Amino acid sequence: MNDVVKYNEAADAANRPVIDFLFEEFQQALPTASFKVWHGAPVFFLDDIPVVGYQDHKHGVKVLFWSGKDFSEPALLGIGKHRAAGITYTDVATINVEDLRRYLRLSAEIIWDYRSLRLKK
Structure with missing residues (x-):
């Protein structure tokens, strides 16, 4: 079983x-993306x-866009000193x-490659 599926299944019931x-x-939205x-x-x-x-938190699910x-x-x-920003969701509604x-x-169009610190378009 994929580690992301395991993560999702173990998430707080309120955030699931x-x-x-x-x-x-x-x-x-990202059909060619890999995930882990x-x-x-x-x-x-x-x-x-x-x-x-995304990350399961006590007060919702935090989504981070690098x-x-x-x-x-x-x-x-x-969020942080680089180019990341995020939003927290508490309910699907x-x-x-x-x-x-x-x-x-x-997120698929504007990609900062932190390994070389350059914008990829």
Whole structure:
């Protein structure tokens, strides 16, 4: 069984619907991406570069877009010193699907390759 499936199944029961929804959306939006548990959470990769991931937390599911600061999306909050930004979802009903799909599209278009610190387009 895939390590991401195991992660999803072990998630907090309150967050499980959000995690299941995100997992399906990520797979649909990024059909060529590989995914694995990386640094303790599911992460989707394009050309071995991390682009988006999520993590089960006590107060919801945190979604991280590795190049999210460059999306110019006000709902995404900057995280750390590099280009990452994220959003937390607490319920499937609160997810703006149109926004999420736009973020996922942008995550495939704007990719910072942290190994060489350059923007790939």
